[in-house]
Amino acid sequence: MTRGIEDLVSADAxxxxxxxxxxxxxxxxxKERIFGRAWLYLAHESELKASGDFVTTYMxxxxxxxxxGPDGRINASVNSCTHRGVAVCHVExxxxxxxxxxxxxxxxxxxxxxxAIPQQGKIERPVDKARLGLRQVPRVESYAGLIFGSFDPDVxxxxxxxxxxxxYLDNYFARFADGVEVVGAPHKWRLAANWKLPVENQLGDVGxxxxxxxxxxxxxxxxxxxxxxxxxxxPEPGHGAAIRLLPPETxxxxxxxxxxxxSASAFSAETQAFLLDTQRxxxxxLGSVHARIKGLTYGVYPNFSFLWANSTIRVSHPRGxxxxxxxxxxxxxxxxxxxxxxxxxxxxxxxxGPGGLLEQEDSDAWAQQYAxxxxxxxxxxxxxxxxxxxxxxxxPLLPGVAGSCYNEHYARQFYLRWQRDIAEGAAR
Amino acid sequence: xxxxxxxEQFYYREARMLDDRRFxxxxxxxxxxxxxxxxTRHIRLGHLPARGGDEFHLVERELGGAEEAxxxxxxLPLLTIxxxxxxxxxxxxxxxxxxxxxxxxNVEIEDDDACAGEVRVLSNFMLSYSRHGADNHLYSGQxxxxxxxxxxxxRIAERRIVLDWNVVTAPTLALFF
Ligand code: FES
Ligand SMILES: [Fe+2]
Numbered sequence: 001m002t003r004g005i006e007d008l009v010s011a012d013a014x015x016x017x018x019x020x021x022x023x024x025x026x027x028x029x030x031k032e033r034i035f036g037r038a039w040l041y042l043a044h045e046s047e048l049k050a051s052g053d054f055v056t057t058y059m060x061x062x063x064x065x066x067x068x069g070p071d072g073r074i075n076a077s078v079n080s081c082t083h084r085g086v087a088v089c090h091v092e093x094x095x096x097x098x099x100x101x102x103x104x105x106x107x108x109x110x111x112x113x114x115x116a117i118p119q120q121g122k123i124e125r126p127v128d129k130a131r132l133g134l135r136q137v138p139r140v141e142s143y144a145g146l147i148f149g150s151f152d153p154d155v156x157x158x159x160x161x162x163x164x165x166x167x168y169l170d171n172y173f174a175r176f177a178d179g180v181e182v183v184g185a186p187h188k189w190r191l192a193a194n195w196k197l198p199v200e201n202q203l204g205d206v207g208x209x210x211x212x213x214x215x216x217x218x219x220x221x222x223x224x225x226x227x228x229x230x231x232x233x234x235p236e237p238g239h240g241a242a243i244r245l246l247p248p249e250t251x252x253x254x255x256x257x258x259x260x261x262x263s264a265s266a267f268s269a270e271t272q273a274f275l276l277d278t279q280r281x282x283x284x285x286l287g288s289v290h291a292r293i294k295g296l297t298y299g300v301y302p303n304f305s306f307l308w309a310n311s312t313i314r315v316s317h318p319r320g321x322x323x324x325x326x327x328x329x330x331x332x333x334x335x336x337x338x339x340x341x342x343x344x345x346x347x348x349x350x351x352x353g354p355g356g357l358l359e360q361e362d363s364d365a366w367a368q369q370y371a372x373x374x375x376x377x378x379x380x381x382x383x384x385x386x387x388x389x390x391x392x393x394x395x396p397l398l399p400g401v402a403g404s405c406y407n408e409h410y411a412r413q414f415y416l417r418w419q420r421d422i423a424e425g426a427a428r
Numbered sequence: 429x430x431x432x433x434x435x436e437q438f439y440y441r442e443a444r445m446l447d448d449r450r451f452x453x454x455x456x457x458x459x460x461x462x463x464x465x466x467x468t469r470h471i472r473l474g475h476l477p478a479r480g481g482d483e484f485h486l487v488e489r490e491l492g493g494a495e496e497a498x499x500x501x502x503x504l505p506l507l508t509i510x511x512x513x514x515x516x517x518x519x520x521x522x523x524x525x526x527x528x529x530x531x532x533x534n535v536e537i538e539d540d541d542a543c544a545g546e547v548r549v550l551s552n553f554m555l556s557y558s559r560h561g562a563d564n565h566l567y568s569g570q571x572x573x574x575x576x577x578x579x580x581x582x583r584i585a586e587r588r589i590v591l592d593w594n595v596v597t598a599p600t601l602a603l604f605f
Contacts, residue, residue, distance in 0.1 A: 184496030
């Protein structure tokens with residue numbers, strides 16, 4: 001029996017249909033109802049320091065330009081000329097005073113306003129330029145330097161949408177006295193996978209670490225630490241934060257950011273001093289609970305992820321049900337000396353990105369999962385998401401609902417929210 | 429001429445070693461201080477002050493600088509982990525392994541520094557990658573090498589790989605190019 005679109009996730013979300021990953025009709029509804037409505041990550045404020053700075057990205061499959069306009073405000077415009085649709089910007093980032101469409105050279109400002117129609121002097125009837133600016137993304141808001149946009153003018157304010165997730169974002173993004181900055185352009189690669197799988201992986205699937213990555217991580221102390229102190233937090237349904245809450249007596253050097261797998265001792269004295277000092281300052285500022293938290297992986301519904309230890313922001317851009325363009329940015333403490341930043345680089349690109357030691361294994365697993373989802377005669381064999389079902393509880397110190405590091409409630413809550421969004425779309 | 433021939437032969441042997449998955453033998457071709465880098469490549473605006481000149485669309489400006497996180501930035505320890513890992517039964521991304529074929533062309537000696545015992549060589553590569561049935565991909569790019577002479581032939585002291593992609597459309601860059 002083929003399930004209806006409103007029926008792809010079981011009531012307790014312990015079962016999710018394979019079609020959630022492969023069905024063209026589902027994908028169309030996802031674009032309308034999820035990517036057309038939700039808050040989607042656009043860029044980091046550090047990438048747009050001056051008026052005229054811009055980056056290009058996507059909201060779902062829709063190309064957008066995110067720019068700091070002449071008035072200093074950050075705006076997002078759909079990258080498609082209002083005359084005949086040609087993209088007005090063909091590069092990935094830069095600094096400009098205007099965008100000139102190649103076809104007939106209509107010229108747009110950094111806030112999307114139509115500045116000039118070269119043909120206008122040759123015709124008689126005036127054209128109302130005010131109505132022909134680039135389509136604006138109606139809502140653009142930031143939290144802790146992270147800029148999000150939504151196509152839904154009525155979407156809840158970003159802070160409310162993030163809810164308890166802010167606590168976990170603060171743990172990293174408010175950790176450094178001088179804030180963080182994104183360095184360079186993102187790594188971008190395409191995979192034959194559904195966009196939800198990379199998201200699900202980083203919402204809280206730390207349980208795959210010792211297994212999929214056994215050839216790299218096998219036997220490391222880190223696994224024991226995760227099993228002993230790890231929590232899968234669901235701050236709000238759809239968002240996730242996998243973290244460790246270390247015992248209060250843990251020494252400063254073991255609870256600081258940068259101390260994964262004893263790696264801190266491999267750093268220069270300068271870098272170690274920087275990390276210790278950063279941790280001390282952070283604990284003064286953010287308090288005793290944050291002092292004990294070491295993050296792992298985060299997710300903001302629907303497709304933003306963050307790896308705490310490896311300092312990388314990622315977005316899973318859908319390209320059809322069976323393709324994803326994965327983007328991955330490297331983040332650093334803005335105030336760190338250059339030599340310290342250089343040393344921290346390997347913590348990111350040694351393990352993550354398209355050439356990363358770990359990510360090569362994840363990328364392959366995601367593609368293989370899509371192949372498995374797409375095979376025939378399997379409609380009656382949904383995926384099992386029931387690990388730890390019913391074992392989650394409220395934690396006295398950590399906002400949201402807590403589960404052990406192998407509890408799959410982060411995914412159950414994600415798919416319940418997803419099913420709700422999809423079903424409403426189907427009904428309309 | 430002789431030098432050119434010797435370097436080409438070195439590259440062909442190296443390519444065959446990698447295609448034959450003799451990764452541990454390949455490690456022997458590296459110097460202790462080897463740098464192995466794949467910078468990012470991005471679509472940027474042309475450099476306006478240089479418009480009309482060859483500098484306007486300089487390839488080098490599309491490549492991520494040292495302060496940016498490269499796609500790969502490996503030294504010997506990481507290259508050794510990669511080589512050994514690829515031969516482990518639980519290296520799931522490489523067991524079963526990809527079937528690869530490397531084509532090395534346009535070998536050009538850029539600079540021969542006899543005093544330092546180093547040669548700078550440019551070459552182009554195509555790498556055909558096939559895995560999981562019909563999952564086939566073609567990589568192309570340039571290699572900018574610094575080769576160091578040793579008693580028993582050349583060693584790779586530096587390899588910088590300039591890919592032709594901004595969005596990587598193959599499933600992995602965790603390969604030896
Ligand atoms: S399509 Fe852009 S100016 Fe005509
Ligand atoms: Fe992983």
